[in-house]
Every structure is written in C-alpha cells, then in structure tokens.
Amino acid sequence: MRKRVLSPKVEALYRAVMELVLEGREIRELKVSEITERAGIGKGTVYEYFDSREELLLSALRYLRQEWAENLRGELSRLDGFMGKIGGLFDQTESALGKIKREALKEVYEIFFFSPAFQSEKCCGMAGQIYCIVDEGRRGGVLRKELPDEYIALALKGKIIDYALYCGGMGDCAPGKCTSAQIRKYLLDSIRMEFLA
C-alpha cells in the first residue's frame, strides 16, 4: 500500500498528460511544450527526469493506468459479494466514461483495456481487478466448478469492454434501440447464468 512518492514536477507532468488525454488529445501526438505548459513547468525540466519525449509518454501512460486501477480498487473494496463487485465494475466504467470528452473515448479505451495487454504490468490494471474478484468468488464457492478462473476472468473482461463500448455510444452499428441500462441488465444476467454455481 506504499504509494511511491513522485517528484512534484513529474507528478505535474503526468497530470498534464492526463488532462490533455481527457480533453480528447491522442497521447502519442502530445508535444513536449504542450505538456510542460499545461504542467506549468519549464520545457527543459522534462529532460531532467526523462531521457526523451517518448520515455515521458510511456511513463505517463503507465502512471495513468496505475492511477485508474488504484481508484477502481478503492471503489470496489467497499462492495461485497461477487455480483456486488461486478456491479461496481459496471458502475465505475459508466461513471468514468461519463466524465470524459467524447473525443477522448478512443484513447481511454486503448489505455485502459487494450494496451495493458501488451505490457509487463498486465495484472495491475482492470485485468488485475477482475482476477481478484474471480479469485474471491472462487474461494467463496459461488462460481461454477467446471469453469476455470482463467476463462471466467477473460469473459468478464470482455463484458466490461462490451459495456464500455456501448456506453461510449459506439458499441454497434444497429440503430441503437437498446438503452445502456438494458444492455447492462443483459450483460449482468448473462454473467449470473453462465458463471454462478
């Protein structure tokens, strides 16, 4: 539970990157000068802490994922039971998506769902949270014995992604007759039916 203390300048840089991403900018297109201006620090300062713009961006990405995952963990820790936590996951997903600009959705999806899969810290983001929930559910005996944890976690992650895509309003090409509440109900039902003992 030790939060590594960041240099305030580095923290300011990470915050600036986050703000810009949430405003819809693509992370890989951010200029060093934009970030430092937003962070309110000098351009050269970046190079006291990072070897290059590339490194800054990668570190910021890692940090954002970590931050969000930690938030998520905090919220979920207050909830009980397998389905309770799953519900929390949906809640958090929905509320997080509600706060960001439409143009930022793509980048946020990528940062939160996709790119972690290609990093060594696979277990620390959303995927890590889901795994904990599954683990707890298993120990509580609420999950079907014949389904391996690995599959359940994978399938749950897929359902969160489904929901996130839908909430982003871009889930499908159909004329969108369902509300997101309906979609959520279907998804939760399917989870109950498929995974619960």
Next chain:
Amino acid sequence: MRKRVLSPKVEALYRAVMELVLEGREIRELKVSEITERAGIGKGTVYEYFDSREELLLSALRYLRQEWAENLRGELSRLDGFMGKIGGLFDQTESALGKIKREALKEVYEIFFFSPAFQSEKCCGMAGQIYCIVDEGRRGGVLRKELPDEYIALALKGKIIDYALYCGGMGDCAPGKCTSAQIRKYLLDSIRMEFLA
C-alpha cells in the same frame, strides 16, 4: 457494388502500409518517406492522390479494414448455419493472428476491433459481419426471441475480442493453464447457451 479499381500507385501505397503494420509499426507513426520507399514509388507521388499524409493514412486504414472484412465475408459465405458461421469467425481470427508478428498484434487489434467503432463505416468490418450473422440467425429463428439483435451482436463481438486477445497470448494475467482450444470451447458453449433458442 463492384470494387472500384485502385490506381496501381495507390494500391502500392496501401500494400506498403499493410506490410509495415504487419511488421509491427504503429500506423500513426509511419512516415511518408517510409511508405513510399516500401511502395517503390516517389515521395511526391503521394500528393497526386492524397491531400496530406493524414488522408493517406486514413484511406489506407479504411482499405485494410475493408480488405480484411471482405476476406472474412468470403470465407464465411461458404459456411452454413449460425453456429457454423460463428465457428468460422473463430477460425479466421485464430489463423489471421497466427500469421502476424507479435509486435503487430496491438495495432491489428486496434485497426480491426477498436478503431472501426470510431469511424463512419462502423458496419463494414468485423462488426458488420457479425451483424449479418445475427440477422440471418434471427430470420432463421435460431436466436432467443427475448434478446435484441443489438445485444447479441455486441456480446458476440466481445467474445471474438476475448478470443483474439487470448490467441495473441496476452489474454490474461493468469499463468495460462488453458489452451486456446479450451477457451474456444467455453466461448462457443456460452454462445450456444445464451443466444440459441
């Protein structure tokens, strides 16, 4: 509905982009000079056909998706029945991922699964195929009446993404006790159970 014949230069450009992406490059980071070199044409020629690098990249992206989707459509057209086509979708996903470099996975996922959601041609790629399958299944009466097409399509897409992530070998953080064949079986079972009438 005839496929418009591309200028050979444009085709060469699109192929070059595809090659580079399959070698693991991020599409948004490709330089004009790289693409034209790979395509074997002059740098200036790009601007005979496109207004800017941006436009070239977007067009190439659209083209790649279209190509892949068309291949997919071709393969699926030889298969019968809802579950037959779904099985084909899994087959195609697996074989496609088997052919590309590990570094290219991320970009290919993004191009194929994610970014379409943010384009006007939402219905033309993988999502479009899935929608057709659902539609056909509906007309054939094999799908549960109480589930809307929209949800089924969304959920199916999620399962394909699950499978793709798993095949990419990066699906989860568990020590990987399941084979991809097992995962596939679980996913197909869940589809049968949840959606079939």
Next chain:
Amino acid sequence: MRKRVLSPKVEALYRAVMELVLEGREIRELKVSEITERAGIGKGTVYEYFDSREELLLSALRYLRQEWAENLRGELSRLDGFMGKIGGLFDQTESALGKIKREALKEVYEIFFFSPAFQSEKCCGMAGQIYCIVDEGRRGGVLRKELPDEYIALALKGKIIDYALYCGGMGDCAPGKCTSAQIRKYLLDSIRMEFLA
C-alpha cells in the same frame, strides 16, 4: 587526377565553412544555421547529405585540407629542384597566411599542420607534399646519404611550421627583432647545410 564531383549543395556548404573559418571562426563552433545561410541553402538540406552537424564539420575539414593540399601541389609542380620546391613551400606558406584574418590563424594552423597527423589521410596534405619533395630529392641524389628520408621529411615539416608560426607574428616571445625574411633565410640555410649532399 580525377576530382570527385561534389553535389553543388555540398560544395556550397564546404565553401561556406571555409569562408567562415578564414574570417576567424572556430570550425567546431559553427552553427548549422550560419553555414547554411552563408551557403545560401535551406537548413534542412544539410540533413539530406549528412547525418549530423558533426559529420558535416568533419567532412568539411577533410575537404578543406584536401583542397589546400591540391592547390599546394599545383603550385609546386611548376617549380624545379629540391631547393626550388622548398622555396615554393615557404612562398606558399607566407602568401596563404597573408590572405587570412589574424583570428583565423590558429584554426588554419590546426587544420593544415596538426590535425592531419591524427587522421588516416596523413599523407595527403602538407606532409604528403613534403614527402614527395624529399623523394624526388633523394632520387636526384641531392640529399645526404646518411640521413633517412623519414627524418628529413619530419625536420622539413618542422621548419615550415616554424616559419608559419613566425609569419603569423606569434612565433616567439622575444621582442621580435628579426624580420620574417631573415628567419626564412636562416631556415633555408639550415636546410641546405643539414640535408644537402
């Protein structure tokens, strides 16, 4: 005798470097923008021909040495006899130094006398010319048999350096009672006395 044809842009860059050096600038302190401005070409053009500023500077240096050595060779080729050519060497040295700004002396000495010693092209500059003269003198039988060519060449080079330093008006710390003509006479006398058979 084939002069390698340079791209006109590269030639312009080399000329610009030469001009700036002769005006007293230190070659290693030249800015890319200064050089390209002087050369009358775009800043980016440098990077079409060189990988970096450093490379440009090194190439320009090599070129300057080559150029000057070639001029020297041309002038000397019109003169006959060992002492005739040696005299020419002194003439050329004096006239070359007369043409450049005082502040450029240091840099020019370095380029012409010193740095060649640290390059692979040792034989191509002033040292190379001297060696040819010694060689010719040896074949003509005018040099003392007991002195090896190597020593004679070395000693001659030293005398040219002496003269150059003196002409640069910085030869010594003495109040300078000798004229450069006198110094020259002493140097030529010593050459005659020591090396001639």
Next chain:
Amino acid sequence: MRKRVLSPKVEALYRAVMELVLEGREIRELKVSEITERAGIGKGTVYEYFDSREELLLSALRYLRQEWAENLRGELSRLDGFMGKIGGLFDQTESALGKIKREALKEVYEIFFFSPAFQSEKCCGMAGQIYCIVDEGRRGGVLRKELPDEYIALALKGKIIDYALYCGGMGDCAPGKCTSAQIRKYLLDSIRMEFLA
C-alpha cells in the same frame, strides 16, 4: 614569485579538466556539468569562482600549461649545460607523451605547443623554457654569434615539436623505419651542428 594558493574548489575544477583532457576529451567541448561531476562539487559552485564556462576553461588551460611548464622547469634546473638541458627537454617530452592516452595527444599538443602562441603568456610555457636555455647558452658563449637568439629559440621549439609528433607515433606518413631514439639522435646532432659555436 610565490605560487598563489588556489581555493580547493578551483583546484578540484582544474584537476578535473586535466583528467578529462588526458582521457582524450577536447577541452573546448567539456560541459560544465562534466567538469563539476568529475571534480566532485556542485554545478553552481563554478559561478562562485568564475563568471562563465568560458572563463573557467581559459583559466584551467592557463593552469595546465603553467603546471606543466613548472614541472619542466624543475626537471631542467637539475641539468647543466646547453646540450644537457636540451637533452632534458627531449626526455621530458618523451616521458610526458608516454603517459597519456593516444586520443589525448592532439589536445595536449595543442595546449602545450600551439595555443600558447595565441595567448598573452607566450613566454611562460615550453617557449619560455626554451628561451631561458638559449639565453643561458648565449651568456655561456656556446652559441654561434651570427645566429640571433630569436631564430635559435624558434628552431629549437620546432625540433621539440618534431620529436613530440614523432613520439606520438604520428609524425609522418612514411612506413616508419626509424626508431624514436634514432630520430632523437638526428635532431640532437642537427642542433649541435647548427647552433653550437
């Protein structure tokens, strides 16, 4: 005539510069941070003692020359007679060059032989020593009356440079048939023949 005691910080800076030069770095390309790191003091401290990097570098240069010249003077003071001291000059030159890295040769030559010529302290380095020796020789009556001191000093300096270049192993382009001992003998012979009464 007492040597002014240097602040330990300044001394550390000078030593650091010397070390770096002897490792092959060009003095004009040294960064302030490199020097202070090597000296083991804070970067800002430089500006307590020097107005600018430029001034630090010039002072360090002066110091290095002075140091070396003082060493030289010390060694030579133990030797007697014109040719004895000249021999000592050659000894010192050879042993000094034997101690430094090959890459440092160029810079050391420049610092020791060349750049003094462009400084106000012309008489204080090697040139100064030579002038003293000539002076002493003159007073002792061992030098030819018809040769002015100025020329003798100049010529002697040239011979030392010759020897230094040769010892640096880069004296000429000939296949190097002479040993440095031979070259030395030739040079000493020539000095005896030309300058001694």
Next chain:
DNA sequence: AATGAATGAGTTTTCATTCAT
C-alpha cells in the same frame, strides 16, 4: 559559501510538403 533543481534561449534535427524537371 555551496548546491543542484529548474529554467528557457538557442540549438539541432525531423519530415510533410512543394515544385522544377
């Protein structure tokens, strides 16, 4: 007096785009 984190002016370098051929 000593420090070193922070700075930003001043560089180098990149690369999409143009345009003469």
Next chain:
DNA sequence: AATGAATGAAAACTCATTCAT
C-alpha cells in the same frame, strides 16, 4: 503523371546559468 531534391516550420533537445535553499 511522376519524381525526389530542397525546403523551413515546427518539434525535440541541450546545457550554461540562475537562485531558492
């Protein structure tokens, strides 16, 4: 229509210098 050398605006990066501690 095709080219690629040339460009320069815009970006990354460096590093001497400052100044709060």
